[in-house]
Amino acid sequence: MNGLRAVWVLALWALRESVRRRVFLVVGLLTAGFIALFALGSSVAFANTKTSYGDLVDAHELAGATLNGLAMFAILFLGCVLATFLTLSVVRGDAEAGLLQPLVVRPVGRAQVLLARWLAAAVVCAAYVAIIDGAVLITLRVTGDWSPEHALGAALLLMLAVAVVAALCVLGSVALSSIANGIATFMLLGAGMFAGLLAQVGHGIGNASLEHTAHVVSWALPFEALYQDGLARTTAGQGGATKFLVNLGPFGGGHEAGNVLLLYVAGYLVLVGALSVVATGRRDL
């Protein structure tokens, strides 16, 4: 069987599984709840920021940017949770359950199985991020007549970030049982997010080495670097005291990386994919 055709067949199978297992239904309901709460919160926030601070600070801008920054964090987190649960058992978990063997004894390479499972998870998670980010942007527009800059670019970076998490989780699934892999992936997620916080602290206290170390970790776990880049893009045009105050909030972790990050992430995904394929190929099932 043609390799790409096998990937397509298996990816559709994985997507069908998500539909049949009502993954989308559950996630959709919970996300609707999140959006409803976010809409309530943002309408209250915008309503309470009519007070002017003079020419120094644009309170409306500050409220909108802060709400969007918090929403981006929540979107990344929810997207990563979905990516983790869709991929945590791809190799060892499914092999232990007896689900993987019937597939890989077919004239289909293990690489195709991995690629298909990652692709299906990445597409689902990216679509989820796009939908929930779109809902957040509409909410901000409706409740506060506010929109961030470069919203599309930031959304694409978040979509890529969840695809990176899915790839790391697939790699972890080669060696780890489902539960261990889920825990490990969430710990990596936490480590990346904590690195972003440390970079913000390092910047605030003027500790260059802490900031540098945190940035290295962010690139080692590039879903964080992508998130930081997305954050930075949405506030690129701000300045003065408003920018200063925005940076005290959730946007403090923003760090513009430019297109070199996209090239780096592409290479990173290829490397993680190659490691997954090699490790799976060497594994007895």
Add this chain to the structure above:
Amino acid sequence: MSALALDVRGLVKTYGRQYALAGVDLTVAPGELVGLLGPNGAGKSTLVKSVCGLVRPSSGTATVFGERAGSRSARTATGYLAELFRYPAWSTADELLRLHQRLAGSAGGAGERARLLHLVGLPGEAGRKVATMSKGMQQRLGLAQALVGGPRLLLLDEPTSALDPVGRRLVRDVLGQLRDSGVAVLLNSHLLSEVELVCDRVVIVRAGTVVAEGAPAELARPRGVEVDTDQGRRVIDGLTRDDVPALVARLVAAGEQVYAVRPLAGTLEDVYLDAVEGQTG
């Protein structure tokens, strides 16, 4: 191309210092049904998994119709039903078979799926979800799945472990049909009676090595002759069916009244127990 469906030479598989296979030689010809017997932990499943590419042998060779076992072309010719079989609970029988048709490159379409479901005793169950099937039905669905694409070598690891007597009979009939159509079958089973009934040849494995091999009738050696006379019932060892006339003549000459004489054949179970020396896993 090799004439053999399966040709295993000196296959070794180690896990650390533990030998799962310690140099297995085994052949299966097209249209031959070979039974693989042995206690738990003897290496039977490891051998089957090595042949279908799930386990990487440490040394030795295994070929399927001349192609390296585990290679794409070997897998194209192979059908496999795992001992630990499980299929997605959310899928229907028809969806599962269709997936395997696409992965196997089978052009059989709906006709092949219906034929296979009928063959394994699941006609009319195409739309039934796996989750609602009994374990036995799932195992028969697994057999249908293994037959998708018309494999020339079928590897069955405990294919009747979840089946009732009727289901076992059905699987035996299916195996007979497959053999008649030229399919080679390697059947790994603990059920000696089943193997004895259906297999052309039996291979007994113990501690990763082949310890006995042959047709069930060849392996089942004579165990003497039982005689029932006015002196009582006794077994005379070392005699075969051919010795019965002379034995009867000798007993009559000795003045005994002979009521019954019965040659005793060894069963496959006797052979098996001798071969594995009573070992159990």
